Amino acid sequence: MTDRNRTVLVGVDGSEGSSDAVRWAARLASGRDLELELVHCLQLAGLVYGGGLAGSAVLFEGIQQDGERIAAEARELALSEDASLKVRSEVFTDSAPALLIDRSKKARMVVLGRTGTGGFTGMLVGATTAAVVSHAGCPVAVVRGRHGDGPVPQDGPVVVGVDGSPNSEAAIAVAFEEASFRKAPLVAVHAWVDVVYDSTESAARLMPQWETLQPTEERLLAQRLAGWQEKYPDVEVQRKLVRDRPRHVLLDESDRAQLLVVGSRGRGGFAGMLLGSTSQALVHHSSCPVLVVRPERKR
Structure with a gap:
């Protein structure tokens, strides 16, 4: 920006x-x-x-x-x-x-x-x-605010959703800039299981994959943040890797945050959709202001 x-x-x-x-x-x-x-x-x-x-x-x-x-x-x-x-x-x-x-x-x-x-x-x-x-x-x-439960904490962190998509990359850039301006810590959330299981049996069948995928997802999060941490050494970064749907984790984080930053559509979206389900959920239900970021258009 x-x-x-x-x-x-x-x-x-x-x-x-x-x-x-x-x-x-x-x-x-x-x-x-x-x-x-x-x-x-x-x-x-x-x-x-x-x-x-x-x-x-x-x-x-x-x-x-x-x-x-x-x-x-x-x-x-x-x-x-x-x-x-x-x-x-x-x-x-x-x-x-x-x-x-x-x-x-x-x-x-x-x-x-x-x-x-x-x-x-x-x-x-x-x-x-x-x-x-x-x-x-x-x-x-x-x-957005706390729905009558008190003001948004001005000393809370800036929270950014990370998934490796171009929209997420743009959101990371804006989140670091905002955290630096606000002198606030940055919580980078990567929720790497965006699946709704139909039964306990299906969940159990996928359980072994979690341990296999976790190192890959940890590397993805670290790689996405590395260059920005060098550019903004003043920003304290907390990495949060969670096995859950992104909207659930980010809505929970919004209870403690002063700002939530997300891309307009993640890697799980359908082609042609301009606003993903996670972004929509946050816009409607977040407990703090939400900043929705789209990739910069080429000029």
Whole structure:
């Protein structure tokens, strides 16, 4: 991410989740010489009636004013985190996913809050999330929390999922960078059995393979981390090799982490899928912010 432009793009809608995203993005930008771009998309669906007749100018003006208020309040909230931040806020009539995807091509990161109201309603559920996370031209952070069980620990580790795929390689690079910036330890998790067994008998039949595969998986994890540990000697790294499904292990790690970093799709995904089942599960259920990373496009 170091060669990208220095803009953090945040979708705002006036909801509590949106406010959490703005605060998180402001703290990320603070001290890194990054700029915030806050965007709000107006809800105009109610302005079109049967027969294609447009809604009244008065109604549009009210929606416009409300959108400008939301954008202004988001800007004030960002500046309350750091008054020296460079922040710009804009209001659009575009589709929220389309706007974010287009603007992400020139951004360092896109930041979204959990499901809210207004222009980004439904942003974190179903196909809309898949569209933004899968097609964005930069990493996408989904700011999640502890579901009322207290704040995300600011002194927790950065956790990254490692599986040897190109998506995983990109995630490792971003995770080391984030851990270094945050002065946090990095937990590299490699869950090397992504299989659902149908019966105790089938599990027992595969048991002997575990001992055979483990040294290979240990080498894979070590090889994937080696170059990055040399580049970031300040980052303390803990390797975690686990026989379990990745989503289970990473969701458990999210209880203690300040940030979870994953690739958009792992080596077990189906061809053509842009967002894997593990990434989807984390976006919906993680107890800390999730940063989903796709490989850099060749320019």
